[in-house]
Structure formats: structure tokens, C-alpha cells
Amino acid sequence: MAYEPSRIEPRWQQHWADHDLFRAVEPTEPGAAARTKFYVLDMFPYPSGAGLHVGHPEGYTATDIIARYKRMRGFNVLHPMGWDSFGLPAENHAMKTGTHPAVTTRANIDNFRRQLKMFGFSYDWSREVATSHPGYYRWTQWIFTLLYQQGLAYEAEVAVNWCPALGTVLANEEVIDGRSEVGGHPVERRPMKQWMLRITAYAERLLADLEGLDWPDSIKDLQRNWIGRSEGAEVDFPLVGHDRALRIFTTRPDTMFGATYMVISPEHPWVRELATPAQAAAVQAYVDEARRRSDRDRQAAKEKTGVFTGALCLNPATGAEIPVWVADYVMMGYGTGAIMAVPGQDERDWEFAETFDLPILRTVQTPAGFDGKAYTGDGPAINSGFLDGLEVAGAKARMIDWLVDKGLGERKINYKLRDWLFSRQRYWGEPFPLLKLADGSVRLLAPDELPLTLPEVGVYEPAGTGEGPLAKIEEWMNVDDARSGQLARRESNTMPQWAGSCWYYLRFLDPRNDHEAWARDKENYWMPVDLYLGGTEHAVLHLLYARFWHKVLFDLGLVSTAEPFQKLRNQGMILGENGDKMSKSRGNVVNPDDVIRDHGADSLRLYLMFLGPLERDKPWSTSGIEGVHRFLDRVWRLFFDENDALHPAVTDGPVDDDVQRALHRCIDQVTQMTEDLRFNTAISQMMIFTNEMNGRAQRPRAALEPFVLLLAPYAPHLAEELWSRLGHGASLMYEAWPVADPRWLVRDTVTVVVQVNGKLRDQLEVAADADPELVKETALASPKVRQWTDGKQIVKVICVPGKLVSVVVK
């Protein structure tokens, strides 16, 4: 009988489950101390209604291979899975159908779990968590109370991204080009009272600690850019006729002699006061207009706009009076919301100055031949008094010293990173664990009052007033609070989806603990995550938020590492067969259920890995999976004949030298490539070994058995079946990983290539330890080489032992 995955896969999945083989050993259990831990984690999925598509299991297969491989290497492996199960889709579904999001979510989770189990992934299912479960979000709420106590959570009236269509505010990150990331609805600015998390307090550490992480450089760069550190100075420009000064931030204090005007943001609090009576109307009109325009319009606008306020500042460097303008190219959210404009050295300022006919003064010598407008490069200072002649870096330092000395300013570091808008006007999220008391104060709920669970609601639509559906549930909102003795109101907002995923990797350590979020000894043993795998789409948001929370927990002594994820790798996307992104609307979605039914889980796993390098985007190919299936079929036929009996070629006899070499090379290569997550080439190596054995009339067990073990992390069901039918009683999951014998890795003869003037002219089979001089002589004597060297002058001969001989002739 042929290789039939459907016959063997469910049986082994059952066997693994029955024997609890995926369970991680707790640090307190016997045996744990002797083994090194390995925590391998997937970015857990949002369980959508559509179920898995083949993109999901790519990363999960990769981590499963690593988990299984590490177990065979003797590690105590923690490999958990859970659900990021709060979120908008289930809530939208509820609005349409009236089905409670919890019901939808449960059904979706059941479907996802069923699908993942079909792959034979070796998750420790006893640790499964769901962020929407009260037993989980109870601790999410608890962490919020810690953040609040640290002064890291606060309410602020902020201009938020209000999306009328979704009836909610969105985080900056959820707004793409002025439209909602979900649904593409227009988004406008609107001031509202919102919960914020002070992630900016950790900006410097979030930046600095990237250094020590084994993450792809591209991801580190994305985070660095997102944090956007820039060094400069804050400087006070005295306002003429006022007894105060306008404070600006600049990264180019060296150019201050060239500051010919000032700009403040339309949102700047002083706009109204600074406007002179003559300019008041124009300023007011401009500010109103700016407020009305959405971010989208403001960004789309190419021309610079602005209005003179009528106010004047003193340039502290030159003593000159310069005008203060209001313009929307200056943002209130960065620096001080005001700038000194130096058109000579800033492209935006140049453009503005040209538009409004403001003076331009160069203060950095442009290089010879420079014919551009603003010059932002390096060069000696000119027209700059005591700075003249200094290069940019030196001039900056000198100017800052001067400003500090005169009490006009100070060194300052700014970040692009903003505080994290942490509330959403939604139902299906964590309620905030606090009460707003009648006296205006806030009372955090105590741990014994958690979880604060979601009430049942009849209608899931937002209130439309900027408040979420909870605001309408008066009996839930209003509390006669016994502990404070006051009447109180709850918070109608809920937390964003990111909240639950900020710490799930910690809950996996101790998922059923109902008196603390995790036990210290478990955290100490398992953390940090040794390998974290997921898509690049989480490069900044999830990974930055989780790092932030983790650092807060670290500062509180609740976790033992400063960083949660020591090693991070990204998997690419599986594209549709046509090379497009897989999506329902494009009609190119591949459903794993179908593939597994037709080819088996092992074939699908193997194919996903064989497709190409893990981190790259790769198109799905139906005929490709058939090829991988054929490979497994060939492996099967290495062992069994047509009658499903052990093949007569499988012997107990000795292994000949050629097979030894093939086997040990395979062990060596597969081991290295698995370690390096280069699964595609590891599979190639196994194919090469299979091809080698295929033609042989003698296939000794002593060669086949190690091969089965190599195959086991990749195609675990097939490997188990082979192992068991070779007569082994127990599962191979904890068999020792084969070790390559170096004796079989050294080759006794090697091919040396001979080049003449860089072109390949001959190849020699020589002993691996042949004398280089002798090889050189042989090469020069070769007729094929002589053909190219005869009658020419040999200028040079380069010998790379075991590799090549390169002859240079003239």
C-alpha cells in the first residue's frame, strides 16, 4: 500500500495527545533543572471567522520544527499557543447579526484550534489562553493598575483621530493616509478625553536596549525610526512687547544667525494672544481653517500656507527683530510647536520664505558648484559672528554652550514617538479597572475586585457621541461604591486590542494561576523568549508596546529580564498562486483543510518550508506541493514494498562507505540548516540522501534510522510511523538527535578546477591531502590546459589547496 497520510496522521496526533508528549516540564518538577529551557513562541493569531489560510501555518511550522528539534537535543521546550481574541471584527459581526462577540469568538477559536491540530503542531495545549477570557483579562486590567500607579497612565484632552464611520477614535498607527486602516473610512481630528500611556518616558531605553537584541536589523531600524530620537536645543526667543519668550526646538542651533522669521503651529496655545489687532481676524480664520482640514488634506497640500501674526521676536544671536508667522507645516505634537525658520538651511523654510517673500540668509558655506536652494549639508559657518569658520558639529556645540551660558536655552533631546492612545469606544475589549468617583477622583479597582467583566448589552453600536456602547448601560456605568462610600461612574471606553498581546508570553508561563498573573520562579526559569517568530507587520506596534510593558514590569521587579524577546525572526507572506497577496476578494486563498485532505499535513508542512527562505514572500504553487508529496512517497517506498511490508532491501547489514558519507553529510547539513532556520535547504539535503538511497538494493537500518530522526521535526507523522514500523516501541519525539561523525565528512578526493586567465579550462580529481606543488604540476601538464598556455608566457600561478589552480598567461 502506498503512503497515505490520512491513514497515519490522525493516529499519531492522538498518540501524542494521549501521552501528553508536548507538555513543557515545570521548573519545579523533577528533571527540569537538569535540562536547558527553550521558549519558542509564535505571534498568536486573531481568530477570524475565515479560519486559517496557508499563510498562518508557515511561521507555525517553522517554530514547530525548532520545538521538535530542540526536544530531541535535550531541551525542555515551552511551545504554547493562544488567541488574541478581543477585537473589532467580532464586534462588527455582532452589530450585523446580534450574536454576542463571545459566542463568535469561541466558535472561531474552536475552528482555529481544530485546524492547527491537523498540522500536528506540538503545542502544549494545556497552556492555551485567550485574551478575551475574564481569567486572562483580569491580569491585563491588573497590569493597567500598575501602569496607573507608576504615573504612566493618564487621561488627557487630546486631538484624536475620530472616525465617524466606525464611531470610534483610532491610534495614529491605525490611520493610513488620513483613513482608517480598517475599512478605509475618513478620519478627522477632534479633541476628546482619552486614556494615554506614557510610553515616551521609556523612549530612550526602548531605543538603547535594541542594541543587545538578536533581531533582524531591518526591524531594529523600523523601531529606531519610529522612536525618532533627535538631539538639539530648546531656545527662548524674546517676544517684542511681551515679557515672555517663545520657546522653540531646533536640531540646528548652529544656524541661528540665519533665523529670519518664526513659525508657530495653528494649535499653539499662544496663537490668539500673539496676533496683533490688525492681524487677529486673518489669524483666527487661518486657525479655524486648519482645524477644519483633516490630516489627510493637510498632508496632501503641496503649497505652504500661513499668516503673519503681527508679533515680533528678537533673534538672540543677531538681536534682529523677526516676524512670527502661524503655519500648519509646524506640528503642535512635536517639540514645542514653534520653530525658528532658517530658510538657508531648511528646505521647508526656504519654500515658505519664497512663497511669502521673507528674507533668506545662508549661514553655511555651500560647496563649489552647489546650485540648489536650501543647503542642509556640512560646511563652515558664514554670516554667523562667533561661529564663522566652524563646521556644523562644532558650531552646534559652540552655540549650545553660548545659549546655556546666557540662559537663553538648553540642550534637548526630542522623540517622534508619542504617548500611546489607549482607549477605544468599543465593547469587545478590556474594561478599564477603575471608578470615577463623585468627588472627581479616580479609584483603581483592587486586585480582589478583578476582573471587571463586560456587561451584557443589547446593542453593539457606538453611542455616536464619541462614547462606546458601554456608556448606554446605565446599570453598569453607575456604581454605589461601598469602598469609597461615594457614587461613581465606570469608564465606558475599553482598551485597544494591543493590550492583551502585550504580555501573553508571560501568562503562558503560568496560565492557570488564579491568584497571581505568573509565579516568579516560573518567570525566572522560562524567560526570556528564546525565539519569537511572526510577521513584519508587527515590527513597530506590538513589539514596541510589549517591550514597553515589559520594561515597566522589570522596573517593578516583576520580571527578571529587561527585554522579553531575545531572538526575533520574521516569516514572509505566502502569496497567491498568481503572486498577489492572498485575499478573499482576489479569490486566491488556499485553504489548509483542502490541502491536508488531498496531500496530508506532513506534505503541507514540508512544502511551506521548501518554498524558499523563511523570511521572504513566496507564491503558493499547487504543483509544488505535489512534488514535495512525491518526495515523502519516495521516502515511504524506501522502507516498504507494494504489500506494505518492510522492503527486502532494508537490511540489518553494515553500511558501506558511500552511504556513510551521504548519511553523515546529510546529518551535518540538516543540523546546521535547522539551527539557522534555513529549512528549504535542509529539505533539499534530505532529498539528496533519499535519492542516493533510492537506487540501492541494500538499505541498512543503521543508515535509515538516523535519517528518520532528521525527518522527524519536518514530517513528524511520517517519521513516527516509520520509526514505529522499524520496531521501536515508543515515540521518537525524545530520541537523541543524530550527530555527524567528522570521519565521514572529510572527502578523500576533491575536484580541483583549473583556470587560465580566469576561465575554467579543466578539472582534476586529486587526493584531498595532495601536495599543492604536485597539483600545480599536474594542472600545468594537462592537455586541456596546455591548449591555452602553449606558446604563452606564464606570468603567475595561484593555488588554492583543495579548490583551484589559476594560471595567468600573457
Place this chain on the structure above:
RNA sequence: GCCGGGAUGGCGAAACGGGUAGACGCAAGGGACUUAAAAUCCCUCGGAGCCAGCUCCGUGCCGGUUCGAGUCCGGCUCCCGGCACCA
């Protein structure tokens, strides 16, 4: 515009201290087995040239370093991702 990543046969890809370009697989073509088909096995498979043997060309484009460049350096083009008036 700025910051990443990428470009190798008909296709997915190998080659990563510069050293035989195309491993492995898919597709295609030919052959064996079969009454036939499927499955399986074997052979061919970058392009060109009076294709056994051999020669020339060939890793997005142009130049450079080197005995030798897919790999290193300089300058481009195109594609993908991120950021985008952040002073």
C-alpha cells in the same frame, strides 16, 4: 523625499570568510514498464554556434578592484515594505 529589503533558467530557488553559477524541486520534452492510462523508473533541460567533444555569451543596468566577482567598491533602473512638512 528619507530608511530598509529585493532583482539569478520557463517557474520556486541554491551557491553567504570572492574560487566549477543554477544544488534541490516544479514545469516541459524524450524513453522504459503497461493492452491502455495512472503511478513508478531512466535520460535531456540557461542562450547561441555546422551542439559526441568543444567554443562564445550569461546572475537588473553602467563602470571599477582582482589571476578570478552573483558575491567587494562607485553610479543608476525597476519592484516590495515602512516613514513622511518631526524643525
